[in-house]
Amino acid sequence: MLKLGHIVESQQFDRETLATIFSTADEMSSSFPQYEGILNNKIMVVLFYEPSTRTRMSFESAMKRLGGQVVGTENAIQFSSRAKGESLEDTATVVSSYGDVIVLRYYKEGGAKRAAQFSGVPVINAGDGTGQHPTQALLDLYTIQKEFEDLRGLKIAMAGDLANGRTVKSLCYLLAKHSPDNEVHFVSPVDVRMSDEIKDFMDKYRLRWYEHSGWGDVINIVDVVYQTRVQKERFKDDPITLERVRNEAEALRIDERIMSRMKEKAILLHPLPRDNDIGYGVDRDPRARYFEQSRNGLFVRMALLKMILIGY
Numbered sequence: 001m002l003k004l005g006h007i008v009e010s011q012q013f014d015r016e017t018l019a020t021i022f023s024t025a026d027e028m029s030s031s032f033p034q035y036e037g038i039l040n041n042k043i044m045v046v047l048f049y050e051p052s053t054r055t056r057m058s059f060e061s062a063m064k065r066l067g068g069q070v071v072g073t074e075n076a077i078q079f080s081s082r083a084k085g086e087s088l089e090d091t092a093t094v095v096s097s098y099g100d101v102i103v104l105r106y107y108k109e110g111g112a113k114r115a116a117q118f119s120g121v122p123v124i125n126a127g128d129g130t131g132q133h134p135t136q137a138l139l140d141l142y143t144i145q146k147e148f149e150d151l152r153g154l155k156i157a158m159a160g161d162l163a164n165g166r167t168v169k170s171l172c173y174l175l176a177k178h179s180p181d182n183e184v185h186f187v188s189p190v191d192v193r194m195s196d197e198i199k200d201f202m203d204k205y206r207l208r209w210y211e212h213s214g215w216g217d218v219i220n221i222v223d224v225v226y227q228t229r230v231q232k233e234r235f236k237d238d239p240i241t242l243e244r245v246r247n248e249a250e251a252l253r254i255d256e257r258i259m260s261r262m263k264e265k266a267i268l269l270h271p272l273p274r275d276n277d278i279g280y281g282v283d284r285d286p287r288a289r290y291f292e293q294s295r296n297g298l299f300v301r302m303a304l305l306k307m308i309l310i311g312y
């Protein structure tokens with residue numbers, strides 16, 4: 001039996017593993033009773049150096065639903081010995097002897113990779129600063145695949161703060177590697193355009209991309225709109241740029257008027273939390289799927305924990 005190891009970046013998955021993650025997630029949602037209790041002798045350590053609602057709670061819920069236990073801290077900056085100056089490397093070394101898997105959210109890119117080098121158990125990257133959020137990308141692609149089945153010929157818009165958004169970066173890597181027969185439309189304020197590193201990767205895998213600074217006609221033609229918020233916490237030292245980005249992002253806000261231009265069969269996704277980027281009136285529209293998307297995170301994370309701790 002194979003076992004998944006560290007989950008550090010979304011491009012690490014091969015096609016077969018990705019298919020197994022998605023089919024296992026399907027089983028977790030449709031045939032849950034057969035998996036009840038499978039992790040009853042396992043412990044998951046959660047170390048969150050940045051705030052989280054969905055990622056931490058869905059991982060904790062996934063672990064508990066499968067019979068496992070959880071230890072850790074949600075504010076590791078204040079409540080772990082990081083407050084006394086302990087390094088991430090020492091923390092990873094120590095806590096890896098307390099559990100069977102570590103779920104780590106860190107405030108700097110590369111945190112999960114660093115921790116993985118010192119941990120004796122698999123480390124799952126639950127977001128590392130402006131770096132990546134691979135398990136979010138998995139649940140995003142899972143949600144898109146459930147909707148469209150054939151992941152070819154789709155037009156996907158990614159909007160908002162693309163320079164700082166780790167979810168969109170991870171999704172681009174995943175799409176480029178596994179579903180290049182689509183096209184991606186980046187819609188963002190000029191200061192926070194998608195990085196060249198991601199565009200180069202997409203070029204390498206021949207995933208077509210286009211760049212826009214406003215919705216223009218893009219909203220009328222796409223099948224998936226993936227909206228993101230301005231990551232204000234990444235602009236602490238640059239309030240002037242933040243102000244400019246927020247002003248430009250205002251024009252990308254999705255409300256009922258923008259929704260009226262979207263294709264009837266298009267879907268609207270968002271990794272959440274939203275800020276002012278999707279109006280609450282949009283929630284009633286059946287094409288708004290962000291809550292379903294966050295629920296899919298539970299099943300995808302149950303699948304990952306099973307594949308790491310039991311095998312596949």
Ligand code: CP
Binds near residue numbers: 133
């Ligand atoms: N999508 C996401 O990562 O949400 P949280 O920050 O609430 O975990």
